[in-house]
Amino acid sequence: DTAVSQTPKYLVTQMGNDKSIKCEQNLGHDTMYWYKQDSKKFLKIMFSYNNKELIINETVPNRFSPKSPDKAHLNLHINSLELGDSAVYFCASSPEQVYGNTIYFGEGSWLTVV
Amino acid sequence: AQTVTQSQPEMSVQEAETVTLSCTYDTSENNYYLFWYKQPPSRQMILVIRQEAYKQQNATENRFSVNFQKAAKSFSLKISDSQLGDTAMYFCAFISSQGGSEKLVFGKGTKLTVNP
Numbered sequence: 001d002t003a004v005s006q007t008p009k010y011l012v013t014q015m016g017n018d019k020s021i022k023c024e025q026n027l028g029h030d031t032m033y034w035y036k037q038d039s040k041k042f043l044k045i046m047f048s049y050n051n052k053e054l055i056i057n058e059t060v061p062n063r064f065s066p067k068s069p070d071k072a073h074l075n076l077h078i079n080s081l082e083l084g085d086s087a088v089y090f091c092a093s094s095p096e097q098v099y100g101n102t103i104y105f106g107e108g109s110w111l112t113v114v
Numbered sequence: 115a116q117t118v119t120q121s122q123p124e125m126s127v128q129e130a131e132t133v134t135l136s137c138t139y140d141t142s143e144n145n146y147y148l149f150w151y152k153q154p155p156s157r158q159m160i161l162v163i164r165q166e167a168y169k170q171q172n173a174t175e176n177r178f179s180v181n182f183q184k185a186a187k188s189f190s191l192k193i194s195d196s197q198l199g200d201t202a203m204y205f206c207a208f209i210s211s212q213g214g215s216e217k218l219v220f221g222k223g224t225k226l227t228v229n230p
Binding site for chain 1 (some may be wrong): 149161
């Protein structure tokens with residue numbers, strides 16, 4: 001019944017590795033997002049996709065590559081992980097026109113790079 | 115660019131009492147939405163309450179209410195009859211349709227502790 005689900009919930013990996021975080025929503029929404037929450041708890045948008053099309057890319061390093069195989073899924077792949085990538089990554093979704101609607105968040109994926 | 119400021123990094127309140135969390139924002143837009151999200155230790159982001167800028171009436175959701183002052187660009191959250199389960203980070207957030215690129219902008223959060 002989970003509306004926005006992310007896997008894995010916890011991930012510990014070494015610097016230089018490549019990892020992916022998967023996200024799925026069963027709300028029928030057209031728009032999906034990735035947000036990053038750093039160690040100071042600051043939340044900031046990274047990407048948004050609408051119907052598999054990239055809408056927002058907030059100057060995120062090229063090592064981060066989102067992929068949307070269909071509008072219910074938005075995966076985040078990270079290459080050559082760095083210590084500074086340690087954070088909680090939140091997937092979210094909203095109806096096509098997010099303005100005026102609510103954004104629903106997943107439970108977050110805790111990434112720790114060692 | 116829109117910004118959201120939460121000037122209280124941490125607050126505490128006794129159980130059953132009332133607490134108010136502050137939020138101010140900066141925008142040149144006239145139409146927008148404001149939100150308060152709660153993030154308990156589990157880290158899940160939970161919507162608490164939302165306010166539409168064109169509505170003068172303050173939003174309320176059970177024990178949660180807002181004081182929306184559009185001219186002052188202020189959007190504070192009042193929690194009445196505080197409960198231990200209200201202990202969490204609270205984030206104020208803003209969204210407008212400026213430029214057709216809609217994104218939620220968050221403040222840095224206020225850590226609220228409800229003491230028994």
